[in-house]
Amino acid sequence: MQTATPVPHDVSYLDYQGKYKGIFAWIFSTDHKRIALLYLYSMMTMFTVGVLLGLAMKLELIAPGRTIMGPQTYNSLFTVHGVIMIFMIVIPGLPAVFGNFMLPIMIGAKDVAFPRINLMSWYFYVAGAFLVLASVLFGNGTPDTGWTFYAPYSFKTGTNLLPAIFGAFILGFSSILTGLNFIVTIHRMRAPGMTWFKMPLFPWSLYGTAWIQLLATPVVGITLVLVALERIFGIGVFDPALGGDPVLYQHLFWIYSHPAVYVMILPAMGAISEIIPTFSQKHIFGYKAIIASTLAIAFVGYFVWGHHMFTSGMSGTAQYTFSVLTFLVAIPSAIKVFNWISTMHKASINPDIPFLWAISFIFVFMIGGFSGLVLGALATNVYVHDTAFVVAHFHFIVFGGVGFSFFGAIHYWFPKMFGRMYDKVWAKVGWAFFFVGFLTLYSPMFYLGMMGMPRRYYDYLPEFHAANILSSLGSWVMTFGLLIIVINLFRSAKNGAIAPMNPWNGKTLEWTVPSPPPVENYEEIPVYGEKDGPYEY
Amino acid sequence: MYILSNTVNASNFVHGVDKAFFLIMGISFVFLIGLTFTMLYFVYKYNNKRNPVATQIKGSTKLEIIWTIIPTILVMVMFYYGWAGWAPMRTAPKDTFNITITGRMWNYTFQYENGKNTDTLYVPLNKAVKMKLISLDVIHGFYIPAFRIKEDVVPGREKMAWFIPEREGQFELFCSEYCGMNHSYMYTYVKVLPQDQFNKWYADTLKHVETAVDSPTATGKRIMKNIGCFACHTVDGTKLVGPSLKGVYGHPVTVTTNGTDREITADDEYIRRSVYDPNADIVKGFNKGLMVSYKGQLKEDDIKQIIEYLKSLK
Secondary structure, rough: OOOOOOOOOOOOOOOOOOOOOOOOHHHHOOHHHHHHHHHHHHHHHHHHHHHHHHHHHHHOOOOOOOOOOOOHHHHHHHHHHHHHHHHHHHHHHHHHHHHHHHHHOOOOOOOOOOOOHHHHHHHHHHHHHHHHHHHOOOOOOOOOOOOOOOOOOOHOOOOOOOHHHHHHHHHHHHHHHHHHHHHHHHHHHHOOOOOOOOOHHHHHHHHHHHHHHHHHHHHHHHHHHHHHHHHOOOOOOOHHHEEEEEEEEHHHHHHHHHHHHHHHHHHHHHHHHHHHHHHHHHOOOHHHHHHHHHHHHHHHHHHHHHOOOOOOOOOHHHHHHHHHHHHHHHHHHHHHHHHHHHHHOOOOOOOHHHHHHHHHHHHHHHHHHHHHHHHHHHHHHHHOOOOOHHHHHHHHHHHHHHHHHHHHHHHHHHHHHHOEEEEEEEHHHHHHHHHHHHHHHHHHHHHHHOOOOOOOOOOOHHHHHHHHHHHHHHHHHHHHHHHHHHHHHHHHHHHEEEOOOOOOOOOOOHOOOOOOOOOEEEEOOOOOHHHHHHHOO | OOOOOOEEEOOHOOOOOOOOHHHHHHHHHHHHHHHHHHHHHHHHHHHHHOOOOOOOOOOHHHHHHHHHHHHHHHHEEEEEEEHHHHHHHHHHOOOOOOEEEEEEEOOEEEEEOOOOOOEEEEEEOOOOEEEEEEEEEOOOEEEEEEHOOOOEEEEOOEEEEEEEEEOOOOEEEOOOOOOOOHHHHOEEEEEOOOOOHHHHOOOOOHHHHHHHHHHHHHHHHHHHHHHHHHOOOOOOOOOOOOOOOOOOOEEEEEEEEEEEEEEEEHHHHHHHHHHOOOEEEEEEOOOOOOOOOOOOOOOOOHHOOOHHHHHOOO
């Protein structure tokens, strides 16, 4: 922004030639849009690794006993799959890609508040990713603790755990810096006239998310440092053999990792809150109720971590208190669903591909949410905790929720980001395969959990076989859909038809700038008048 | 499916847990189906071909209040049934049959008050059974799906679980908390016997020793099986996380003691030390710290029997 020569306004951010050439024009760029794409491409690389690991796990589970690998390999696979998917995909997820790209444009700013810190947080992301991958490739064995690193097993295992923990620690800093950047951007850089209650809902969800990132992530950072100190020096905080308390580890871990679930899902809900009014051509129903529910989730979400630990050993009072709070956090999510569906009432719906993703999001998110009620209640939690039921539940929320929203968001904003339109027929075919495959993959796990099959099981008893076959078949259908979606998007980014400025007739500010946007988004900062608003159709 | 099959009323907790389960699932299904069909109906009815112009409605405070209050009431009902099904699990009655359950990587052993030691959990029908849960290494999960109970077994803490078995039969007992390589093989069975059969089984402590007269190695093998040695050590030369016991006795072994390698002969004293102080000498090529001492679980006599058995593994 402080460059001596003003940036030409008629050059898109994709074509801009700055000081650096080639790849350096990207990895040294502080343009929020280029950083967003850096995140997108690095996340897609890691996502590919995560998906392949998941496929290998499902293939192993297609039959009892050894299918393609031994138990140690399987345990390493679900550990690395979890670490990659949680820390590198769904936590940075929508904020890092669509938050970075759209937040400044949607609030009428030229960039985020701290563009250099923004780039630095991507460097941290890459460094963390390399460290985790290093733990896989070097040292004496791939980590096998599960992504939760539970004590005291994380001190007993002889595998190469420290680089993975250090990687997760650095990824935490990436998350904190992004959160900090967004909070300052939203407070200080909204367009003149855009009051808090004229801000679109996606920035609102990023705001709630950013506070969680900022306040909760340090807890897991400290916890991971303690694990490292315990492993190296044996300080005796968590390991009972040294006088420590392994349940304390679980508390500290979930104090972060439960709010982290809301870091994942809030921006996903935010993107859905943009897609639905645009494709309904109608004002969002209950704008303030959606904002209130976002803030309520962000706040109450801090106080429900104990529901991960109902069988770990807590006082009875702590157990039912956490159970009540868990049920309370379900209500704002329900309110959002009611408002989204009400937005479709008396609307004029264009059931295009982003809208298909949005309504399938609502469907799988409801299944994830309802199964969460089973896990929030004490009696039923004790029964299905640590079984395949939990695996099904969080894949419906984290992959169903965040994943469907991510794909919805990319199909929604793709013409803006790349200035081109994708092939809509292939996009629908990919969606259909993905949707059917997803349900076939994860629904049988609910059944398996209700049968009593524990999670993280390399091998299982014959009675669990049928449902596991179905689940493995689902993984292939889903991956096939995924391939169609990704290939279609990749081809279209280069060769798709030129997209207009506002292909969906959206009313938020990003549809008022050219596709793809110029380097500094706006030649002149837009001004919101008395009657303007993000959903005034 | 367990929750629907003949394990209904396998224990005193089944009724309360299943009631909460069906209540939550029932309400959830009504909402899931209702909301999904409403959504699909709107998508059909208000398609832009049928309804080219949307009616701008910005919200309704009345509706927001209604759909805040109704879910709040419903989830509080769910909470209540969840609590009601769970509360009895917290306190065991006074008069119970007591069993100590010891978890380690990767098996459970069950010790009875008369000194009986088994790898399968035998319990009397219709009698309150109280279990002391102890872990010797990492966290395990004590999980009997048919009885609807689960409690983590945490090292350094003494935990409790109890139940009244109300159905005769054999049920699975899993480790539910991930505990390392052979986590998925850490399962055994609960056998619920009528009181008279159980008493007969319980009083049967001497029978095995008698059969041992026939085969001098059978007792050692049985002890090792009951205490779970074979989860990590094979007798056929296959390498697991622990060295195979085939042909070890009387032969030289390279071990690491306090960081230095040395070669020793696997004699009685070495075997005894390997059981009571397993991390003193680590066989080269294996990891330290995975095995914990069996002191208190195996007596000197047991070790003598084990040595007899090991001698037979040529």
